[in-house]
Each structure stands twice: as structure tokens, then as C-alpha cells.
Amino acid sequence: MIRFFLAAAALGILSGQTPAVSNVRGAAYPQVHPDRRVTFQWKAPAAQKVQVMPGGGNNGLGKGPFEMTRSAEGVWSATIGPVQPGFHYYWFLADGVAVNDPNSETYFGWARPTSGIDVPDERLDFYEPKDVPHGDVRMHWYRSKVTGQMRRAFVYAPPGYDANPRTRYPVLYLQHGSGESERGWVAQGRMNFVLDNLLAAGKAKPMIVVMELGYAQRPGETGGRGNEAFGDVMMQDLIPEIDKSFRTLTDRTQRAIAGLSMGGGQAMQIGLANLDRFASIGSFSGAGARNFDVQSSYGGVFKDAAAFNKRVKLFWVGCGREDALFAGSSALHTALDKGGVRHTWSEGPGLHDWQVWRKHLHEFAPLLFRD
Amino acid sequence: MIRFFLAAAALGILSGQTPAVSNVRGAAYPQVHPDRRVTFQWKAPAAQKVQVMPGGGNNGLGKGPFEMTRSAEGVWSATIGPVQPGFHYYWFLADGVAVNDPNSETYFGWARPTSGIDVPDERLDFYEPKDVPHGDVRMHWYRSKVTGQMRRAFVYAPPGYDANPRTRYPVLYLQHGSGESERGWVAQGRMNFVLDNLLAAGKAKPMIVVMELGYAQRPGETGGRGNEAFGDVMMQDLIPEIDKSFRTLTDRTQRAIAGLSMGGGQAMQIGLANLDRFASIGSFSGAGARNFDVQSSYGGVFKDAAAFNKRVKLFWVGCGREDALFAGSSALHTALDKGGVRHTWSEGPGLHDWQVWRKHLHEFAPLLFRD
Numbered sequence: 001m002i003r004f005f006l007a008a009a010a011l012g013i014l015s016g017q018t019p020a021v022s023n024v025r026g027a028a029y030p031q032v033h034p035d036r037r038v039t040f041q042w043k044a045p046a047a048q049k050v051q052v053m054p055g056g057g058n059n060g061l062g063k064g065p066f067e068m069t070r071s072a073e074g075v076w077s078a079t080i081g082p083v084q085p086g087f088h089y090y091w092f093l094a095d096g097v098a099v100n101d102p103n104s105e106t107y108f109g110w111a112r113p114t115s116g117i118d119v120p121d122e123r124l125d126f127y128e129p130k131d132v133p134h135g136d137v138r139m140h141w142y143r144s145k146v147t148g149q150m151r152r153a154f155v156y157a158p159p160g161y162d163a164n165p166r167t168r169y170p171v172l173y174l175q176h177g178s179g180e181s182e183r184g185w186v187a188q189g190r191m192n193f194v195l196d197n198l199l200a201a202g203k204a205k206p207m208i209v210v211m212e213l214g215y216a217q218r219p220g221e222t223g224g225r226g227n228e229a230f231g232d233v234m235m236q237d238l239i240p241e242i243d244k245s246f247r248t249l250t251d252r253t254q255r256a257i258a259g260l261s262m263g264g265g266q267a268m269q270i271g272l273a274n275l276d277r278f279a280s281i282g283s284f285s286g287a288g289a290r291n292f293d294v295q296s297s298y299g300g301v302f303k304d305a306a307a308f309n310k311r312v313k314l315f316w317v318g319c320g321r322e323d324a325l326f327a328g329s330s331a332l333h334t335a336l337d338k339g340g341v342r343h344t345w346s347e348g349p350g351l352h353d354w355q356v357w358r359k360h361l362h363e364f365a366p367l368l369f370r371d
Numbered sequence: 372m373i374r375f376f377l378a379a380a381a382l383g384i385l386s387g388q389t390p391a392v393s394n395v396r397g398a399a400y401p402q403v404h405p406d407r408r409v410t411f412q413w414k415a416p417a418a419q420k421v422q423v424m425p426g427g428g429n430n431g432l433g434k435g436p437f438e439m440t441r442s443a444e445g446v447w448s449a450t451i452g453p454v455q456p457g458f459h460y461y462w463f464l465a466d467g468v469a470v471n472d473p474n475s476e477t478y479f480g481w482a483r484p485t486s487g488i489d490v491p492d493e494r495l496d497f498y499e500p501k502d503v504p505h506g507d508v509r510m511h512w513y514r515s516k517v518t519g520q521m522r523r524a525f526v527y528a529p530p531g532y533d534a535n536p537r538t539r540y541p542v543l544y545l546q547h548g549s550g551e552s553e554r555g556w557v558a559q560g561r562m563n564f565v566l567d568n569l570l571a572a573g574k575a576k577p578m579i580v581v582m583e584l585g586y587a588q589r590p591g592e593t594g595g596r597g598n599e600a601f602g603d604v605m606m607q608d609l610i611p612e613i614d615k616s617f618r619t620l621t622d623r624t625q626r627a628i629a630g631l632s633m634g635g636g637q638a639m640q641i642g643l644a645n646l647d648r649f650a651s652i653g654s655f656s657g658a659g660a661r662n663f664d665v666q667s668s669y670g671g672v673f674k675d676a677a678a679f680n681k682r683v684k685l686f687w688v689g690c691g692r693e694d695a696l697f698a699g700s701s702a703l704h705t706a707l708d709k710g711g712v713r714h715t716w717s718e719g720p721g722l723h724d725w726q727v728w729r730k731h732l733h734e735f736a737p738l739l740f741r742d
Contacts, residue, residue, distance in 0.1 A: 025552075026482070094465065095418070097418070100470070104484075111395065136509040142505065157509075162618075165536035192510075213396075
């Protein structure tokens with residue numbers, strides 16, 4: 001009995017901390033405490049110094065790096081926080097070199113596999129898996145004519161898609177941020193559970209959601225950010241492929257594009273340049289045009305506000321107030337307002353962080369494809 | 372011009388080595404040479420000693436660890452091989468501690484995210500993506516009554532599945548090995564391309580392939596290998612879920628179970644104990660029963676060979692000759708032969724390694740679901 005308590009205390013069970021849901025199966029650490037402190041642990045006997053580094057140096061885990069302390073056996077540990085709820089990238093700095101935590105699943109962020117921790121928000125459950133019908137997420141391979149390479153889209157098919165083989169669905173193209181991949185919206189964003197829950201509550205229209213890698217280059221093209229050809233892939237390859245392979249509604253009113261950060265910028269660039277194909281656009285903490293000018297930016301599409309307002313069903317812009325991009329998003333909102341351009345503006349607490357983007361999707365999706 | 376050659380030489384382009392397909396987007400290393408040597412590189416200035424460690428210490432990369440040498444700038448590198456073609460797990464040992472290579476995608480193996488390198492086999496292309504119709508792989512979430520938890524299956528739906536909404540398909544349940552996950556057969560095994568290519572060539576029957584995590588425990592169950600409840604999950608949760616959610620053929624002759632290593636053992640245990648549900652079984656480099664006895668093992672199912680031969684359409688056993696499990700597989704084959712139990716035996720060169728399992732699937736799948 002005493003043994004049990006000692007073992008349980010070692011695992012932190014008695015004081016209520018639990019392994020993070022973002023851990024690999026069976027890993028006891030990282031652990032999340034009821035007050036949202038987080039304990040990390042890693043064995044590296046030869047290291048002189050080990051730190052916990054939040055992705056980018058400062059995210060919902062706080063401003064790092066955080067020093068870890070060494071046990072006699074060479075196990076390093078640190079308890080930090082309370083941290084913000086949501087998904088946060090992190091890695092260890094072992095004598096200054098970034099390495100991942102073997103106890104965490106890896107998530108593609110910062111242009112490489114990266115550790116991550118998902119900290120529950122006791123006030124929110126809209127992105128948790130519940131006992132409602134679940135849509136599938138399909139990995140769909142296709143050849144890109146633009147790049148000459150095989151590409152892979154992730155496609156959310158809503159519950160009922162297979163059972164109703166004559167029903168056609170509107171489509172949201174949903175993009176990740178810089179350094180991430182087509183996997184991000186499912187693994188980090190839990191977009192499938194967000195949609196499942198909205199649909200079960202009757203709060204959104206059933207829709208297909210397509211997520212692709214926002215990077216693409218033409219054959220021989222090198223350097224740059226690596227996303228130069230993504231607009232062409234979207235318009236010339238991906239949309240035709242999805243319309244061919246899935247039961248889509250193909251009218252522009254039934255097609256939307258949105259994304260986060262770099263993907264928000266891409267949604268605005270691609271969407272606003274192709275209003276014959278998209279009627280709804282969303283930018284989540286978007287990396288938009290610098291020095292936005294309502295008369296001239298984005299090819300002058302906002303200049304005739306009345307025409308824009310008639311043509312665009314939904315133009316949604318949101319950002320967290322603690323986000324470094326907030327000033328730009330807020331300025332965009334103000335300029336759109338002054339220019340008479342109808343749009344939905346969403347601001348709230350939050351960093352440049354997946355918890356904000358989960359909330360953005362949760363706000364945005366119900367507004368799509370209304371009659 | 373000289374600059375170009377210097378840069379190209381640094382990247383190894385002039386001598387023909389290329390970044391591995393298993394790398395993250397844009398990573399120059401690891402590189403595969405035309406003679407199948409492999410060069411690894413990692414920057415870790417403070418480390419005293421860095422080595423390349425093949426998964427398990429010895430796999431198609433050879434017997435490690437392999438010493439890396441340090442440049443003045445603290446970049447460690449090693450060229451090893453020629454190595455065997457195929458997918459091989461590896462990690463770096465930095466002063467004895469296992470860390471992943473940030474240049475490699477991670478693959479779930481050895482019970483954690485693990486670096487991997489895929490080395491082409493110039494003689495084989497059956498698992499390469501080609502310009503043929505591609506099946507989707509669907510992530511399918513469902514609630515398990517056995518474990519009380521949400522689980523996720525990967526489901527390959529063959530080309531044409533959506534276009535033919537009245538067609539029903541036979542189902543292969545296909546399991547990964549110890550320490551791996553439901554992602555292994557796609558990420559490491561490229562099972563979707565193997566099937567796509569077989570189907571395009573008319574060499575296999577269109578089939579659904581279901582891949583699930585081979586680990587499951589009942590609520591409160593701890594310790595052990597962690598796979599104690601998987602048989603119950605398969606029979607009580609997964610098969611009913613798949614038959615409900617996909618257009619399956621549900622007769623036992625239209626259902627098969629196979630797996631590699633631990634999954635091969637599970638395929639034999641679950642399949643042979645449930646011949647009212649499965650008529651075809653495959654064990655790839657399988658971890659089968661020790662001290663196999665044809666009279667008594669697996670509940671005595673082989674004792675009446677004539678009855679077994681009538682009841683079972685395909686019983687397939689294969690192993691690579693350099694595999695530590697070869698002796699056991701070979702003994703199983705011999706005992707089955709002596710006992711008059713009809714089976715297909717496949718032996719060939721190869722280790723306990725994904726390249727062998729790709730070949731096994733490529734041999735096994737065409738034999739399934741024949742009339």
C-alpha cells in the first residue's frame with residue numbers, strides 16, 4: 001500500500017497532475033497540473049545545461065528558455081507556468097542545441113518535427129472528441145502539373161458523406177502557417193473535432209474541408225520562401241482535383257478559403273485575386289499585406305466597396321490581442337471600416353497560437369455557406 | 372560559375388548524391404549516394420561525441436553505432452554503407468543520449484517518434500508513387516467500448532470506392548509491429564502505393580485495408596505489454612465499426628488479417644481463434660508462439676489438417692533469412708508441412724525490416740479474395 005502511494009506520488013497522480021494528451025502512448029511526462037503548471041523531464045546525464053524552449057522563444061508557455069535542474073542520475077526537470085491553455089510547440093536546448101522531447105509526439109512546426117504540449121482549457125470543450133458522429137480525414141494523393149510532383153491533401157469529409165452518395169457539399173480550403181504542413185489543422189488544431197461538434201449541434205453547414213501544404217515551387221525553382229507556386233497549385237491543380245474526386249458544389253458561393261498566419265495571407269492573396277471562384281475568405285492572425293491601403297492593395301479589389309460588398313458573402317478577419325501581428329490586423333480592420341468594406345472582425349485575448357486558431361475556426365465555420 | 376560548382380559540390384550534387392525522400396522538406400541531409408552510402412550531418416557544437424545509431428542497434432544501415440566526426444564549426448558528419456535498400460529507423464547518440472535528426476521526418480517506431488531514412492532500390496519500384504489511380508487513406512475515429520477511449524483507424528479505400536457507391540469490398544486488417552502505430556504501414560510501408568500499383572496492373576482484387584493501433588488496455592489495466600485488449604478491440608469494436616462505416620463484404624471469405632512481427636503474432640492469434648470471421652491469415656516476420664506444436668498450439672486448430680485446409684483459404688507465412696525470427700518462422704513452416712497444413716511459405720533475403728514487409732504485402736495481397 002505504501003508502495004502504491006510512493007509510486008503514485010512519483011507519477012504525480014495524488015496531486016492531480018496528469019500526462020499531457022499530446023504525449024506518446026504511455027509516457028508519464030510532460031505532466032499538466034490542475035493549475036496549468038507543466039512539468040517536463042528528460043534524462044541526459046552528459047549534458048551540462050538543459051532548458052525548455054517554447055516554440056519561437058515565447059508562446060503560451062511563457063518566455064523561455066526555462067532552466068531545467070539535474071538530478072543525481074542525470075534526469076533534468078522543470079516545472080513552469082501556470083501556462084496558457086491550448087497547444088504549444090516546444091523543444092529542449094541541450095547545451096544550446098535544439099532536440100525534441102522523446103516523450104512528446106512530434107508535430108510539424110518550425111519547419112521540422114517539433115515537440116508539443118496540449119494544455120486543457122477547463123472552460124472550453126468545443127475541440128474535444130465527443131460522442132457525436134465523426135467525419136473522416138482523408139489523405140488524398142495527386143500529381144501536380146505545376147510542380148511536377150506528387151502532393152498530398154488532407155480532406156475532411158463530414159459525417160454522412162458516405163451514407164448520402166448523391167449529396168454534394170460546399171468546400172472550405174483551410175491553410176496552415178509558416179513552417180507547418182497539411183497535417184497541422186488536424187494534429188495541432190483538431191479541426192475535425194471542431195467541425196464534428198459544430199455539425200452535431202446544427203451550428204454549421206456540412207462541408208468538405210481541404211488542407212494542403214502551403215509550400216510549392218515550380219521545377220528548378222529554388223530559394224525564396226518556397227511558397228511561390230502555391231497559388232498556382234491551388235487554382236490549377238488542387239481545386240480541379242478536389243472537384244473531380246469529391247462530391248463538391250462548384251459554384252463560387254459554395255467555395256471558401258481561409259488560413260492562419262502565412263495561410264491567412266495566402267487566403268487573402270489567392271481568394272481576393274480569384275473572386276470568380278471564392279465568395280468567402282478568412283484570415284486568422286493573418287500575415288497580410290504591409291502598408292495596407294484600401295484603394296490600392298490586393299489589386300484594388302476594395303476600391304469599389306459597394307461592388308465588393310455585393311460580391312463577397314463573408315470576409316472574416318481575426319487576431320489575438322497579444323499577437324505581434326495584432327497591430328496589422330487591427331489596422332486592416334480599421335481601414336476596411338473606413339472604406340466601407342463589409343467584413344467580420346474578431347478580436348480577443350490570445351497570442352499567435354493554435355488555441356486562438358481553434359477559436360477562429362469555431363467562430364468562422366458557422367458563418368460559411370449560409371443561404 | 373566557380374561559386375556554383377563549390378555550392379553544388381558542397382551539396383553533393385556533382386557526385387550524384389541526393390537528399391533522402393524521408394527528409395523534411397528542403398533538408399539537404401541525410402544524403403543517399405548512388406552506391407547506397409549515406410551521409411548524415413548534424414550541428415551540435417557542445418557535444419563531445421556524436422554517433423549514428425541504427426534502430427535497435429543493427430538494421431539495414433548495418434551494425435552501429437557509427438562514429439561521427441566534428442568540423443571546426445561543430446558540425447558532425449558520417450558517411451556509412453553501402454546500406455541495404457529500404458526504410459531504416461535511426462537516431463543520433465549525443466554523448467550517449469538518443470536524439471532525433473531534425474532533418475528527418477519522424478516515424479513512430481521504437482515506441483517514440485524516430486528518425487528514418489528511405490534508401491531507394493534501383494531494382495524495385497512496386498512501392499513508388501506512380502501515375503496510376505490512387506486510393507485515399509482515411510483517418511477514422513470511433514469510440515471503443517472495450518477500452519472506453521477514442522481510437523483512430525487508418526483505412527485505405529481503393530481507387531473507385533467513391534465513384535461506385537453500390538460496390539462492396541473485401542477487407543484486410545493489417546497490423547504494424549511492436550513499438551509502432553497505426554501510421555506505420557502508410558508512412559514506413561507505403562502500403563497505399565503498393566496496393567495502387569497492384570490494382571492498376573490488375574494483380575489484386577480491390578480491397579479495403581484497415582490499420583489500427585495494436586495496443587489496447589481495458590480501463591484501469593496497466594503494466595504488461597499494453598496490447599492485452601487488442602483482440603477484443605478488433606472483434607468487438609473495430610470489425611463492427613468498419614462494417615458499419617464502409618461498404619464491406621462481411622462473409623468470412625471476404626475478411627483477412629495480417630501483420631508484421633508483433634502484428635503477425637496478433638494476426639495468427641486473433642485470426643486462428645476466429646475462423647468464423649476470417650478465412651485468410653498472413654504473418655510477416657511474425658512473432659508467433661514459441662515451441663510451436665502442430666497438435667496443440669493455437670488451441671489445436673491445426674490438429675485436424677483436412678478440416679483446416681478446407682476452412683482456411685490462405686495461410687501465408689514469410690520471413691527474411693537474416694531475421695532473428697527466421698528460425699521460428701522456418702520451424703513453423705516445417706511443422707505445418709509435416710502436419711499436412713496447407714500454407715504459403717515465403718523466404719528470401721532480408722532482415723527484420725520494412726523493405727521485407729513491403730515485399731511481403733506485395734506477394735500476399737494478390738493471393739487474397741480470389742474466387
